[in-house]
Amino acid sequence: xEDAFVAIDDPDxxxxxxxxxxxxxxxxxAELVLYFPxxxxxxxxxxxxxxxxxxxxxxxxxxxxxxxxxxQFVDDIAREPLADFDVEYxxxxxxxxxxxxxxxxxxxxxxxxxxVYTTGRRRSPTGKAMFGDTTQQLILNFxxxxxxxxx
Numbered sequence: 001x002e003d004a005f006v007a008i009d010d011p012d013x014x015x016x017x018x019x020x021x022x023x024x025x026x027x028x029x030a031e032l033v034l035y036f037p038x039x040x041x042x043x044x045x046x047x048x049x050x051x052x053x054x055x056x057x058x059x060x061x062x063x064x065x066x067x068x069x070x071x072q073f074v075d076d077i078a079r080e081p082l083a084d085f086d087v088e089y090x091x092x093x094x095x096x097x098x099x100x101x102x103x104x105x106x107x108x109x110x111x112x113x114x115x116v117y118t119t120g121r122r123r124s125p126t127g128k129a130m131f132g133d134t135t136q137q138l139i140l141n142f143x144x145x146x147x148x149x150x151x
Contacts, residue, residue, distance in 0.1 A: 002144075003031045004115040005108035009099045011036075011077050013119060017149045018081035021117040024147075025087045032089035033111045035104065036074045043070075043095045101137030114144035 006021045008014045018034075025032050070093040078089065092107055108116050120135040139146050 002112050002114035003033055004028075004117060005033045005035060005104070005111065005113035007099060007104050007116065007118040008034060008036045008074065008077065010119060011073075014077055015081040017117055017119055018078055019085075020147065020149060021115075022082050022085035022087045024115065024117075026085050030115075032087055033092055033108070033113055034074050034078060034089055035092045035107060036070060036077075037094055037096045037099055037103075038070050039097060040095055099134055101134045101141065104134075104138060105142050108142065108144075115147065116142055116144065117147045117149070120148040120150050 004021050004025055006018060008017070021032055024030070071091040074091045074093070082089065090111075092111070094103070096103065104116065104118070116138055118135060118138060120133075135146075135148050139148070
């Protein structure tokens with residue numbers, strides 16, 4: 001069985017999504033790949049915080065360290081929802097203005113995932129037609145299963 005990819009776009013509403021993906025992973029003997037993209041602003045804030053810490057510690061932190069901060073953030077988000085599950089997971093992050101279905105598909109396929117978990121927003125049909133919908137694009141273009149949990 002291949003792994004499951006969990007796209008976390010709203011940390012405040014990710015617990016149920018993580019629990020559902022973990023239940024699947026345990027039953028399928030799969031691992032989870034947790035994806036949390038940073039906006040350029042969030043990445044810059046992480047860099048600035050690390051720069052401040054670096055000045056105190058007399059250490060120079062690289063850009064990769066800001067992504068490490070993001071991975072630690074995801075570990076914190078996942079800790080409670082995954083506590084009751086014996087499941088292995090890894091964290092993937094990148095810097096992007098918005099979550100993109102194509103990027104999710106690319107990352108999921110690179111990591112051998114055959115199931116994607118994501119949250120969806122309720123939108124009118126007109127809103128979907130005018131602005132597109134990441135969830136809709138995932139459903140239509142991902143070659144595996146897609147589970148959507150609405151907030």
